[in-house]
Every structure is written in C-alpha cells, then in structure tokens.
Amino acid sequence: MQITHFGHSCLLLDTGAARLLIDPGSFSAGFEGVAGLDAVLVTHQHFDHLDTDRLGALLTANPDARLIVDVGTSRQLADVEHEVVAPGTSFEVGGSRIDVLGGRHAVIHADIPVVANNAYLVDGTHLHPGDSFTPPDRAVEVLFLPTGAPWLKLSEAVDYLRAVAPRTAVPIHEAVLARPAMHYGMFEQLAPEQTTVRVLDREKPTTL
Secondary structure: OEEEEOOOOOEEEEOOOOEEEEOOOOOOOOHHHOOOOOEEEOOOOOOOOOOHHHHHHHHHHOOOOEEEEOHHHHOOOOOOOOEEOOOOOEEEEOOEEEEEEEEEOOOOOOOOOOOEEEEEEEOOOEEEOOOOOOOOOOOOOEEEEEOOOOOOOHHHHHHHHHHHOOOEEEEEOOOOOOOOHHHHHHHHHHOOOOOEEOOOOEOOOEEO
16 A cells, blocks of 8 residues: 655555545645545544545545545534534445445543544554554454644554554644654554554655
8 A cells, every 4th residue: 555644643545556645734734735535534523533634625636536534623624514423333435445444543531521532443564543542353454543632642653553563554633743753763662563664755655
C-alpha cells in the first residue's frame, strides 16, 4: 500500500484498488491538490480531522469520491452529501474493504463531552485509529500511531503501541508538538521487538 502523510492525521492510502484520503483537517496541508480519490474518510468531528472550509473544494476536485463519516461529523455537514458508518460495520470502496472499529474519542477532560470516533482498518492491514487508543480486536500490520494531543500522554501511546504490536508503526497526530522527534525516539526505544517505527516524509508517497 502506498501512503502519503500530509501532516497531523491526514493520510492518503493508495491500495492499488482505491485511493482513500483520511482526516483532511485544519493542521494538515497539501491534500488540497489530491485528485482521483475514491473516498474521503473522517474519523470524528474535531476541526483538526476535518477542515470544513476546504472540504467543498476537495470534493469538487474529486466528484466521484464518497464522503464517509462518523455520526458526530454528520451533524456538522448540513447539505453536503455523505454517508454515515459506525463501529462494527464494514463497507467497500473500489476493490478495498474498510472495517470500522473504535467507537469513542479518548477522554480530553472530565468536563468535555466524549464524542464518537471511528477507527478505519483498510484491507485488514492498515489501521487509522482517529483519536482513540481502543485496541483492535485483531492483528494489524501497519498502525498509524497518534503522537501528541491534549488527551494523550506518551506512556499511553507506548502502551497502545505495545497492545497492537504492529509490524510497522507510523507516527501521526504530531502537529501540536514543537519537537516530535523526542516522541519518535521513545517509540523506537520502547516499541515491541517486532515493530519498526517509520516516520514518513511530508507529502512523499511511501510504500508500507
């Protein structure tokens, strides 16, 4: 699978059968010029995972792309055509299968309501968890690993990495950090023995 990281949580996954853009949010850049998309997937409603101001132009440039979202994001889309999926379901885009896992965003603070969060497992191998550390109920090969957030401690990210124990971990959700390299080093040091940590160059396609 070819993967392009547009910063923070935004990834383009080209499976060979489908081109999927996940979480085109406000902290990401470069996804605006992506064409030939089969679907745009959104894990949850927060602005760093969906920039509604840039969504219209993205969909106009990709008229055949399906917009697939969680229930919370759906409430923000008004007249934008979209599909709602929930954890426990599966669907196909092109020739690729997406299983919806997860369910709830990680707790930011007791005074902030917890919102819905979809994790997307693509072709049974590549997992984008959104903003949740709920371990998947199956083995995955590539984990897109949240690195820094108001809801996240480094120790929790390491525990999640160890629980999933993927072949490869790709750090994402790093835009809130001034120096994420420190976190990347800790992932490399503390990852399960079978896991390789791969930091992707911004906007450069990489096969994993």
